[in-house]
Amino acid sequence: MNIELREIRKYFDHVKANDGISLTLEAGKIYGLLGENGAGKSTLMKILSGYQPADSGEILLDDHTQHFSSPAQALSSGIGMLYQEPLDFPPFRIIDNYLLGRDNRIALDYKTVSAELNEYASRYNFSLDIGAFIDTLSLGERQQLELIRLLAGGAQVLILDEPTTGISAEQKQLLFSSMRKLAHDEGKIIILVSHKLDEVQELCDQAFVLRRGKLVGGSDLPCQNEKLVEMMFAQIPARSERTAMAQKELALELRDLTISTYRLTVSGINLNVCVGEIFGLAGLEGSGQELVLKACAGLLPSAHGKIILAGQDVTGWSYHRMQKADIAYVAAGRLEAGLVAGLSITEHVVLAQPEHTFFIDWKTSEQETLNRISDYQIVGTPDTNADQLSGGNQQRLLFALLKTPLKLLLMEHPTRGLDVRSTNWIWELLYNRREQGSAILFMSADLDEIVERSDRIAVFSGGVMSRIVDAKQTTVEELGHLIGGRE
Amino acid sequence: MNTKRIASALWPIVPILGALLFTSGLLLLFDASPLEAFQSMFKGAFGDQSKTLSVLAFWIPLTLCSLGLLITFTAGLWNIGVEGQIILGSIGASWIALKVHAPNAFLQITLELIVAMAAGALWAALSAILKTRGKVHEIFSGLALNNLAIILTNYLISGPWQPPEGGTFRGTTPFPDAALLPRFAESRFSPLSLVFLIIALVIVFVALRGTFWGLKLKALGKNPFSAFLLGVSSEKEVILAMMFCGALAGLGGAVRVLSWFDSLRQSISGGIGFLALLVVMLANYRLIWVPFIAFFFSAVLNGSITLQLRTQLHSSLGGILTGLLVLFVLLFGDPKALGLRRKKEEQNE
Numbered sequence: 014m015n016i017e018l019r020e021i022r023k024y025f026d027h028v029k030a031n032d033g034i035s036l037t038l039e040a041g042k043i044y045g046l047l048g049e050n051g052a053g054k055s056t057l058m059k060i061l062s063g064y065q066p067a068d069s070g071e072i073l074l075d076d077h078t079q080h081f082s083s084p085a086q087a088l089s090s091g092i093g094m095l096y097q098e099p100l101d102f103p104p105f106r107i108i109d110n111y112l113l114g115r116d117n118r119i120a121l122d123y124k125t126v127s128a129e130l131n132e133y134a135s136r137y138n139f140s141l142d143i144g145a146f147i148d149t150l151s152l153g154e155r156q157q158l159e160l161i162r163l164l165a166g167g168a169q170v171l172i173l174d175e176p177t178t179g180i181s182a183e184q185k186q187l188l189f190s191s192m193r194k195l196a197h198d199e200g201k202i203i204i205l206v207s208h209k210l211d212e213v214q215e216l217c218d219q220a221f222v223l224r225r226g227k228l229v230g231g232s233d234l235p236c237q238n239e240k241l242v243e244m245m246f247a248q249i250p251a252r253s254e255r256t257a258m259a260q261k262e263l264a265l266e267l268r269d270l271t272i273s274t275y276r277l278t279v280s281g282i283n284l285n286v287c288v289g290e291i292f293g294l295a296g297l298e299g300s301g302q303e304l305v306l307k308a309c310a311g312l313l314p315s316a317h318g319k320i321i322l323a324g325q326d327v328t329g330w331s332y333h334r335m336q337k338a339d340i341a342y343v344a345a346g347r348l349e350a351g352l353v354a355g356l357s358i359t360e361h362v363v364l365a366q367p368e369h370t371f372f373i374d375w376k377t378s379e380q381e382t383l384n385r386i387s388d389y390q391i392v393g394t395p396d397t398n399a400d401q402l403s404g405g406n407q408q409r410l411l412f413a414l415l416k417t418p419l420k421l422l423l424m425e426h427p428t429r430g431l432d433v434r435s436t437n438w439i440w441e442l443l444y445n446r447r448e449q450g451s452a453i454l455f456m457s458a459d460l461d462e463i464v465e466r467s468d469r470i471a472v473f474s475g476g477v478m479s480r481i482v483d484a485k486q487t488t489v490e491e492l493g494h495l496i497g498g499r500e
Numbered sequence: 501m502n503t504k505r506i507a508s509a510l511w512p513i514v515p516i517l518g519a520l521l522f523t524s525g526l527l528l529l530f531d532a533s534p535l536e537a538f539q540s541m542f543k544g545a546f547g548d549q550s551k552t553l554s555v556l557a558f559w560i561p562l563t564l565c566s567l568g569l570l571i572t573f574t575a576g577l578w579n580i581g582v583e584g585q586i587i588l589g590s591i592g593a594s595w596i597a598l599k600v601h602a603p604n605a606f607l608q609i610t611l612e613l614i615v616a617m618a619a620g621a622l623w624a625a626l627s628a629i630l631k632t633r634g635k636v637h638e639i640f641s642g643l644a645l646n647n648l649a650i651i652l653t654n655y656l657i658s659g660p661w662q663p664p665e666g667g668t669f670r671g672t673t674p675f676p677d678a679a680l681l682p683r684f685a686e687s688r689f690s691p692l693s694l695v696f697l698i699i700a701l702v703i704v705f706v707a708l709r710g711t712f713w714g715l716k717l718k719a720l721g722k723n724p725f726s727a728f729l730l731g732v733s734s735e736k737e738v739i740l741a742m743m744f745c746g747a748l749a750g751l752g753g754a755v756r757v758l759s760w761f762d763s764l765r766q767s768i769s770g771g772i773g774f775l776a777l778l779v780v781m782l783a784n785y786r787l788i789w790v791p792f793i794a795f796f797f798s799a800v801l802n803g804s805i806t807l808q809l810r811t812q813l814h815s816s817l818g819g820i821l822t823g824l825l826v827l828f829v830l831l832f833g834d835p836k837a838l839g840l841r842r843k844k845e846e847q848n849e
Contacts, residue, residue: 336731344729353723353730364719364730369712414730 014040014075014091014169016061016202021070023056030056031067032226038170043196043203045213045234048223049245049432054206057223058172061204062094063087093168097175097430099155103148107141107158111165133161137191152298153184160191170202171195177212178429178458181297182493189216208432210238246434262288263323264452265309265421270318272304279304279476282318286421286452291443293463293484294456296473296496302456305478306423309454310342311335323420337367341415345425347407354400358382358393358410365414389413390438405435412442422446424455428462440466460489460496472496512782512789515828516796522828523821532813540810541818545803553687557760559791559798560693561586561752565776566783566790567704568748573785574708575741576721581627581642583773584649585620585746589753591653592619594764597679597757598661598672605678612679613696613754620750621743623649628742632735638742646773657766671765681759690759700748705787707744717741749773778822782829797822 016038023031031053038044048054060067063081072079074090081087084094101110111130112121127143134141139157147155156176163171173192177185193216195201207213213220214235221231222244230244263285270282279301286292294302307313309320311332320328322338330338344350352361359382363373382395389409393402402410408431415422427443428436443453443466457463463470467484472495479495524534546552565582572579579585593616602608627645630636656672663673681690708714716737719727724734756768775797783789804818 332728333731333733342729349723349725351726351729353719353726355722356719360715360718361730363712363715364727364732367731371712372706372710373712373715375710 014202016170017071017073017076018057018061019071019073021057021060021072022068023053023060023065024068029226031060031070033070034223034226034228036221036228038202038204040169040202041196041200042219043192043205043217045217045220046204046206046223047208047210047213047220047241047245049434052223052245052432053226054223055174056226058094058174058204058206061087061170062092062172064094088163088166088168091167091169092172093163093166093170094172095156095159095163095174095176097178099152099159101147101155101158104146106144106146107150108143110147110158111143111162129165130161133164137161137194138187139191151180151184153180153188156180156184156188164195168201170204172204172206174206175208175430176205177207177209181496185212192216208430210241213241214238242433245432263321264288264290265323265454266319266321267305267309268319268321270305270308270320271316272301272308272313273316274304274313277301277304277476278316279473279478280317282478284471284478284481286454288450288452289447290468291447291453291455291466293467293470294454294473295460295463295470295492296456298458300473300496301476301478302471302473303425305473306342306425306454306456309335309421310340310423312342339416339418339420341419341422343411343415343422343424343427345429347404347411348400351411352399352407355398357396357398358386358391358402359395361399361410361414365416367416385413389442405431408435408439412439418449419446419451422451422453422455424453426457427455429458436462460492464489464492511832512784512793515782515825515832518828518832519821519824522824523817526820527813532811536811537807537813537817540807541800541803543803543810544806545799549685550687551802553684553689555795555798555802556694557687557689558802559795560689560697561755561760562772562776562779562798563697563791563794564700564752564755565749565773566779566794567700567787568745568752569776569780570704570785570787570790571707571717572741572745573780574714574721575717575737576724577631577738577741578637578639579624579627579642579742579745580639580774580777581624581645582745582749582776583769583771584642584646585623585749586753586756586769586773587646587649587653588623588746589616589620589750590757590764590768591649591656591753592616592750593754593757594656594661594672594675597675601676605682608679609681609692609758612758613751616754617747617750620748620753621746624742624746624749625739628739632738650767653764653768654766657764661764671761671763674762675758679758680762681755683759688760690755693755693759696751696755700751701787701791708787713737713740775822778826778829782825 018034018036021031021034034053034057046054046058059065061072063084063086066082072081079090081090102113105113108123108127108130112126130141130143134157139161141154141157160171176188180188192203196203205213205217217234219231219233220241222229222241224245232240265284265286267282267284271278271280277299282305294305296302304313308315311330311334315328318328319326322340327335327338348354359375359379362382362385363378379395385391386393386395389412391402391406391409391413393406399407399410408428428439431439447453464484464487469481470484470487470492471481472479472492474496482492527534527537544551545555565586569579569582593612596608596612596615600608600611602611623645627638627641630641631638657670661672681692683690716727716732719730719732720734720737728734752772753769756772757764761768776794779790779794779797783793800821801818804815807813807815807817
């Protein structure tokens with residue numbers, strides 16, 4: 014199957030998300046779709062996968078015009094999309110999830126379907142225990158299930174949106190080899206949407222680059238990274254400089270901390286974070302880093318041990334009390350945990366201010382909001398609702414809401430889903446914070462980020478903090494091994 | 501953009517029109533003239549001064565409760581218990597009216613109103629604390645407390661507050677005149693209650709638009725966890741919002757016993773609380789529409805009381821019309837529901 018996109022346009026009010034994009038994709042090839050945040054990649058892929066219609070333009074599959082009104086319709090025409098968050102039902106087993114999308118008869122035929130599922134799994138070397146419950150699986154395994162579901166649904170074209178975020182190195186290699194098999198042996202079209210140039214170089218045959226809703230170029234791969242970067246940004250963004258700032262003074266001390274949840278227990282955490290230090294927590298998703306961050310923020314109770322903030326015992330304090338003691342927590346889900354959809358930027362700024370008057374002075378607040386919008390380079394007006402902002406701007410808003418000064422800043426995935434420029438910019442902000450004397454404790458699924466940005470790194474695997482390494486003395490490869498639990 | 505805004509502003513008219521059309525169809529099925537029916541309904545509501553005043557007198561407690569519910573809805577709470585809060589307000593006002601004899605009418609009425617509002621607020625606080633401390637959803641506690649409030653009324657009427665001449669099981673002895681709200685021209689309408697309503701309207705408007713409290717409720721209603729992370733204490737705000745609504749409902753209950761009736765009766769609320777929930781939903785949770793929609797409901801229900809005298813139709817036609825309205829609100833009440841929704845969702849992406 015060949016795909017042709019002709020003059021695809023999609024405007025959101027005055028924002029031109031897609032501004033006349035034309036592309037041709039051939040069977041048997043792997044394509045990379047590149048572009049910074051807000052370049053229009055997601056919009057274009059959502060149009061192709063039937064999630065939303067274009068304002069104008071045509072989609073041709075093998076020279077026939079198609080109109081998709083739903084993702085299900087697109088899948089029946091052979092186009093399937095793998096979203097960043099798998100579309101599954103965690104309380105169910107793998108087999109149930111699979112059946113849900115496949116079989117709508119009253120009596121379910123488990124036997125045939127199990128055989129089908131196992132066959133798909135073995136063809137691509139996925140090892141899935143079909144009786145396992147979804148919530149016991151890793152993100153990578155859930156992704157494999159999703160892939161099989163799409164393939165069984167008849168997908169000839171697979172769109173993968175940032176598929177390597179949050180999965181392990183082995184799972185990534187498995188994913189890539191299955192992609193190669195699907196494209197080169199079975200003649201399917203694979204479209205990889207990614208920020209990670211190295212991955213695109215490694216996997217894809219050809220890349221297309223979008224900038225501000227327009228197709229600005231393409232290249233056969235592999236090619237020079239600089240060439241792609243130049244197309245994405247029109248100039249090469251400078252890497253932010255890292256300065257070593259750590260002082261001897263202790264900002265945070267964890268003494269023999271144990272945190273218990275029904276899923277995972279983390280025990281015996283001993284950690285010292287100095288004023289001005291950036292401390293990275295590395296590990297696979299769900300290895301316990303998140304629990305430590307949440308416990309430090311007062312969101313989870315500790316079963317045992319002590320949390321000491323600048324010499325003061327804060328064990329057992331509530332989140333709001335921690336907040337008053339100059340601890341801030343930035344969660345990974347922006348609109349789920351941090352921002353309120355439906356509230357404007359100004360309303361967020363007012364809510365986040367530490368001091369309040371009974372009546373709101375909207376005029377002053379709006380002025381303050383305008384200042385922050387320009388300080389934090391948010392693309393939006395004071396009246397823009399948080400959910401109308403792009404992901405990168407939502408992240409900027411979260412940082413704009415942090416109070417100053419902070420003793421401790423706790424972050425989950427500070428730059429997840431952001432492009433190089435936004436990432437650099439966010440880290441500029443964080444470096445400023447450390448210069449003002451904040452200690453920073455963060456977790457990230459991106460090992461490059463952890464090695465590059467941290468002063469020291471704590472490695473987590475399966476609820477155990479196995480060791481602390483100096484970021485300058487380690488490499489991504491070494492860290493990858495440590496995370497996998499190997500020495 | 502502009503036409504969209506106008507369309508969304510005028511939206512509440514759509515379900516009203518839909519319900520009127522559907523009712524007309526029903527009437528035609530029974531060989532009744534819709535025109536005649538609606539005409540006599542209109543006459544029943546606005547035919548003479550006393551009827552119009554009745555519509556007003558019914559409208560005031562209904563709007564008071566709706567205003568209270570606007571606060572709880574903003575905070576994301578389903579205060580079904582508003583019905584019970586009205587009843588407790590009535591009981592509170594009745595208690596003072598029956599048992600306390602203040603030296604002058606001003607003191608007497610002030611005391612009645614304060615106790616009524618406090619009773620409504622405390623009844624609502626029970627629901628709130630069950631929610632924040634006991635993790636009981638406010639819908640369930642509200643329903644339970646509504647029943648308890650009805651039982652309490654029945655107990656008082658047939659027990660301790662029974663008229664000396666014997667139990668009719670219908671109500672207490674009429675309150676002394678000094679204990680009642682001053683009423684206009686022999687009607688059930690008290691101009692004073694209109695003053696309360698205007699004050700409540702202004703307070704709710706300012707609370708939602710201009711206070712930090714209103715903003716906190718808004719955040720809590722839209723995303724409790726984010727609101728918590730931003731520093732909003734959900735327990736405190738939930739209790740306050742419920743108590744605020746309970747106080748307004750209690751005031752509505754006081755208006756019911758002190759001007760619509762002159763004693764505590766068996767079904768003192770008459771379903772005003774449930775009606776108020778519909779008013780707020782039909783108003784699309786917007787303050788500006790609340791008084792008008794409440795007025796429409798009041799006119800329909802009062803207008804259909806005398807329907808049977810004029811036409812061969814049963815007075816429950818008003819109930820049918822409001823019932824249909826509810827269904828049409830659920831169908832069309834959200835302007836995004838028809839086609840517009842898809843667009844909106846895409847924009848959010």
